[in-house]
Amino acid sequence: MTKVELKAFLAESSSATPSAKIVRLLSEKGALSGARIAGMTGLAKSTVSTTLAELRKSGIVVDGIGRRPEVASVGRPATTVTLNPSAGTCVGILFGLSRIQMVIADVSHAILAERMLYIDPDYSPARAAEVIKVMIDDACDELGISTDTILGVGIALAAPVNPLDGRVLRAGGVPTWTGVEIRAAFEPILGHPVVADNESNCSAIAEMMWGSAIGYDDFVMFTIDVGIGGAIVNRGRVITGIAGAAGEFGHMSIDPDGPLCRCGNRGCLEIYASFRQPLVYASQRFGRAMTSMDVRGTGCPR
Secondary structure, X not given: OOHHHHHHHHOOOOOOOHHHXXXXXXXHHOOEEHHHHHHHHOOOHHHHHHHHHHHHHHOOEEEOOOOOOEEOOOOOEEOEEEEOHHHOEEEEEEEOOOEEEXXXXXXXXXXXXXXXXXXXXXXXXXXXXXXXXXXXXXXXXHHOOOHHHXXXXXXXXXXXXXXXXXXXXXXXXXXXXXXXXXXXXXXXXXXXXXXXXXXHHHHHHHHHHHOOOOOOOOEEEEEEOOOEEEEEEEOOEEOOOOOOOOOOHHHOEOOOOOOEOOOOOEOEHHHHHOOHHHHHHHHHHHOOOOOHHHHOOOOOOO
């Protein structure tokens, strides 16, 4: 299976063939059993079985060897399939206030490389794009793979992102990025298709795939760090709202007469419940800049 073939399947319309429906589902969920594929696509089990046989024969899917098996109703591990890892790779980027994290994974969802880089706060999108380009190139060199295998780059930001045009609406975690159109800023430098979303929305998707939300299609998630964020998931899909800010719980005002928040409102939940002020106190106590990881006990001085 080639990258071109995979893209052709993923590009099919919503009224896609059974093959395209299965390929799209595997690209989103990773290893799945035939029964789960039937339940999630609405296809008959016989159709799924026949289609999987065809996809196996053509090399588009392979058995999910080495990945966590699903458990069948009788308690035995169910056979799973994944997209063929040779079809391509994807890059995931998380931009934080002072650090950038990167992951490269193949289309079967196997993680190939992880990197983290600390950077001066208030870095620009142009600087971020240059740094990421180097990180991707170096990681691919170490893995012995070509950057031509990359299908796309996903970017997570500590800010709401307009789902229609990929524009950053209000950049709390990356303060200088308000109004930046992510695709226009990154695609020319990276040379790959780019998609972007709020980090909490991305976290919710990750929890459904690999974390505590496996098997749950409806839930609300809160994220607590130097900011407060969250995501709303309904029927297995993240609800973004008309402007991408449906899960911005941190900037709900719980006291209209409260302190002024960095977003411009008063008395936001983030003022009272985030790690921001505790980190100020911790930095004063220990005489150095402290992160939430320090306060939680990983590397905290005694």
